[in-house]
Amino acid sequence: xxxxxxxxxxxxxxxxxxxxxxxxxxxxxxxxxxxxxxxxxxxxxxxxxxxxxxxxxxxxxxxxxxxxxxxxxxxxxxxxxxxxxxxxxxxxxxxxxxxxxxxxxxxxxxxxxxxxxxxxxxxxxxxxxxxxxxxxxxxxxxxxxxxxxxxxxxxxxxxxxxxxxxxxxxxxxxxxxxxxxxxxxxxxxxxxxxxxxxxxxxxxxxxxxxxxxxxxxxxxxxxxxxxxxxxxxxxxxxxxxxxxxxxxxxxxxxxxxxxxxxxxxxxxxxxxxxxxxxxxxxxxxxxxxxxxxxxxxxxxxxxxxxxxxxxxxxxxxxxxxxxxxxxxxxxxxxxxxxxxxxxxxxxxxxxxxxxxxxxxxxxxxxxxxxxx
Amino acid sequence: xxxxxxxxxxxxxxxxxxxxxxxxxxxxxxxxxxxxxxxxxxxxxxxxxxxxxxxxxxxxxxxxxxxxxxxxxxxxxxxxxxxxxxxxxxxxxxxxxxxxxxxxxxxxxxxxxxxxxxxxxxxxxxxxxxxxxxxxxxxxxxxxxxxxxxxxxxxxxxxxxxxxxxxxxxxxxxxxxxxxxxxxxxxxxxxxxxxxxxxxxxxxxxxxxxxxxxxxxxxxxxxxxxxxxxxxxxxxxxxxxxxxxxxxxxxxxxxxxxxxxxxxxxxxxxxxxxxxxxxxxxxxxxxxxxxxxxxxxxxxxxxxxxxxxxxxxxxxxxxxxxxxxxxxxxxxxxxxxxxxxxxxxxxxxxxxxxxxxxxxxxxxxxxxxxxxxxxxxxx
Numbered sequence: 001x002x003x004x005x006x007x008x009x010x011x012x013x014x015x016x017x018x019x020x021x022x023x024x025x026x027x028x029x030x031x032x033x034x035x036x037x038x039x040x041x042x043x044x045x046x047x048x049x050x051x052x053x054x055x056x057x058x059x060x061x062x063x064x065x066x067x068x069x070x071x072x073x074x075x076x077x078x079x080x081x082x083x084x085x086x087x088x089x090x091x092x093x094x095x096x097x098x099x100x101x102x103x104x105x106x107x108x109x110x111x112x113x114x115x116x117x118x119x120x121x122x123x124x125x126x127x128x129x130x131x132x133x134x135x136x137x138x139x140x141x142x143x144x145x146x147x148x149x150x151x152x153x154x155x156x157x158x159x160x161x162x163x164x165x166x167x168x169x170x171x172x173x174x175x176x177x178x179x180x181x182x183x184x185x186x187x188x189x190x191x192x193x194x195x196x197x198x199x200x201x202x203x204x205x206x207x208x209x210x211x212x213x214x215x216x217x218x219x220x221x222x223x224x225x226x227x228x229x230x231x232x233x234x235x236x237x238x239x240x241x242x243x244x245x246x247x248x249x250x251x252x253x254x255x256x257x258x259x260x261x262x263x264x265x266x267x268x269x270x271x272x273x274x275x276x277x278x279x280x281x282x283x284x285x286x287x288x289x290x291x292x293x294x295x296x297x298x299x300x301x302x303x304x305x306x307x308x309x310x311x312x313x314x315x316x317x318x319x320x321x322x323x324x325x326x327x328x329x330x331x332x333x334x335x336x337x338x339x340x341x342x343x344x345x346x347x348x349x350x351x352x353x354x355x356x357x358x359x360x361x362x363x364x365x366x367x368x369x370x371x372x
Numbered sequence: 373x374x375x376x377x378x379x380x381x382x383x384x385x386x387x388x389x390x391x392x393x394x395x396x397x398x399x400x401x402x403x404x405x406x407x408x409x410x411x412x413x414x415x416x417x418x419x420x421x422x423x424x425x426x427x428x429x430x431x432x433x434x435x436x437x438x439x440x441x442x443x444x445x446x447x448x449x450x451x452x453x454x455x456x457x458x459x460x461x462x463x464x465x466x467x468x469x470x471x472x473x474x475x476x477x478x479x480x481x482x483x484x485x486x487x488x489x490x491x492x493x494x495x496x497x498x499x500x501x502x503x504x505x506x507x508x509x510x511x512x513x514x515x516x517x518x519x520x521x522x523x524x525x526x527x528x529x530x531x532x533x534x535x536x537x538x539x540x541x542x543x544x545x546x547x548x549x550x551x552x553x554x555x556x557x558x559x560x561x562x563x564x565x566x567x568x569x570x571x572x573x574x575x576x577x578x579x580x581x582x583x584x585x586x587x588x589x590x591x592x593x594x595x596x597x598x599x600x601x602x603x604x605x606x607x608x609x610x611x612x613x614x615x616x617x618x619x620x621x622x623x624x625x626x627x628x629x630x631x632x633x634x635x636x637x638x639x640x641x642x643x644x645x646x647x648x649x650x651x652x653x654x655x656x657x658x659x660x661x662x663x664x665x666x667x668x669x670x671x672x673x674x675x676x677x678x679x680x681x682x683x684x685x686x687x688x689x690x691x692x693x694x695x696x697x698x699x700x701x702x703x704x705x706x707x708x709x710x711x712x713x714x715x716x717x718x719x720x721x722x723x724x725x726x727x728x729x730x731x732x733x734x735x736x737x738x739x740x741x742x743x744x745x746x747x748x749x750x751x
Contacts, residue, residue, distance in 0.1 A: 197726070265503060266505045273739070335734065
């Protein structure tokens with residue numbers, strides 16, 4: 001066992017912390033009003049942050065998987081919105097092509113995704129297929145050298161901003177298949193922007209496919225391989241979301257500790273009241289446990305070992321921790337925590353979705369229990 | 373022991389439920405989005421006699437009891453927590469202290485128009501440096517002839533800016549701590565009184581929360597409520613009952629969220645069956661429903677004790693503690709049951725979750741409730 005960070009990983013953490021503080025913090029207010037952080041993503045691309053685990057051969061900086069998780073963790077501490085945009089872009093927007101694409105597809109798309117020139121999105125969920133992804137209804141029909149896709153998707157992160165959409169649709173008699181869809185493809189209709197409780201600067205849209213024609217060469221993997229591709233990449237995606245949740249929890253906890261040490265009532269800082277001190281102790285303990293679960297899953301992944309159970313455990317626990325910690329963090333701030341003058345109410349609103357997307361906590365429990 | 377509600381109570385519940393459904397629910401989401409208080413809703417509540425439920429008819433009320441009032445706050449909060457707290461602060465925090473400690477003149481002059489809903493009441497205790505430590509307040513009231521001159525400010529005042537009547541607390545004797553404060557009734561149009569910053573909040577956004585400021589504000593001596601030095605006692609006794617109103621609000625929020633989640637779980641089909649039939653969801657709903665039942669019973673118990681003239685401080689604190697925690701937990705799980713849809717503003721559950729949080733904080737944080745309870749049980 002070795003619980004110390006490599007030099008590279010320490011450098012990544014510091015670099016991202018500095019970047020987040022100087023480049024992202026000033027933009028928080030605008031993101032809260034719904035503005036998509038396009039400029040921030042451009043700067044991230046310049047720093048190599050949009051292709052952290054991608055091989056150099058395909059335009060990435062080929063750092064280890066834990067370094068990528070560190071980046072999501074530290075970005076999310078300042079902005080869970082930026083954290084999720086990156087996580088979706090890399091884990092489920094780029095990786096499917098990297099792992100299942102043919103050489104031509106990899107050469108065509110991965111370098112641009114890795115550099116940040118292109119933004120990726122992942123389109124699985126439909127109105128009647130959420131947890132039950134396998135029951136999706138979008139259809140892809142062969143028409144000479146094209147597929148024609150009809151259907152709709154919902155809750156697509158980066159939708160409307162992405163250049164590449166990984167789309168899942170059923171090919172009759174073959175089953176669910178994955179397709180690479182470029183933006184502006186005729187028949188790809190960007191629909192409604194969801195108004196969400198949190199993650200305000202992250203665009204979440206509905207998509208409709210109306211006789212959308214894509215070249216046969218854009219089939220990703222084999223026909224019928226789609227669900228395997230989707231669920232296989234969700235493993236990785238879950239570790240990213242777990243890191244996002246961890247970042248949110250840490251940000252809330254640190255704000256609460258600082259406040260509790262400053263705020264004097266009844267003649268002493270409230271941190272010295274057992275009611276508050278014990279609360280902080282519980283928060284800190286859960287965050288430590290979450291951190292270890294997240295980085296343990298990341299390590300297994302980077303070693304190429306099976307990590308499905310560990311990834312689910314990390315996501316389940318870290319998201320639960322984020323929800324619990326942010327709820328208590330507002331509590332520690334008292335009335336002030338309930339106002340928009342302090343960041344804790346934003347952390348609370350952002351935390352909730354980490355228990356829902358990329359597999360609800362209930363689905364995580366199913367994944368875990370099946371492996372016990 | 374009889375757990376059945378009287379006919380009168382059932383009638384009030386039905387009346388308020390219908391009113392809430394028809395007049396309050398349709399605009400709850402947009403009022404939250406716009407942070408907009410709607411005076412018309414309050415006026416309609418007045419027409420139905422809801423703005424003075426526990427007060428005798430001689431003071432403009434309908435002469436009902438605290439249980440009827442709790443049921444009313446609960447049913448309003450089921451569709452709109454903001455409307456619930458508007459009524460709760462008006463009745464429990466502003467009306468009650470005048471009813472209990474006011475002179476006959478004060479009751480006729482101030483309680484009566486509030487009970488009739490002609491005027492809205494508010495309560496000003498909290499200051500930037502004194503939240504849980506209410507005794508540390510710094511607003512002063514200096515005697516000057518037949519007036520008191522108030523200087524200072526209060527924050528987080530529910531109904532701030534829309535109220536006509538404010539029950540406020542100030543230090544009249546700086547040499548003492550708890551026995552040096554007094555209560556005053558301040559009318560909004562008093563020179564030297566102004567409304568400051570309006571808070572932008574996570575939830576209960578259509579209930580205005582503001583700062584109020586006193587700058588050499590001259591208040592007639594006959595507006596002192598109770599005796600000089602009785603202020604802290606009045607403040608704390610008011611909160612004893614007020615927190616039961618918040619418990620009712622929390623029960624309402626939780627019930628509204630549970631109803632929505634249950635309906636959705638019965639409709640939403642995944643893996644070939646309604647998700648309500650998955651143990652993971654069904655068990656969750658069962659726990660939510662159980663907690664709400666317990667919270668409601670605790671809340672009604674405290675209200676009944678108060679109506680019977682029996683001590684209710686411990687039970688009231690317990691009801692607020694339990695119901696607030698229940699509301700927070702139930703609403704968080706309700707969003708979960710709705711999945712991705714629950715996270716959007718198309719569905720009301722995310723609003724309920726945002727609204728629930730404040731019930732753990734105001735009118736005495738959960739930590740203060742625990743202090744109150746533990747002191748009483750370890751006496």
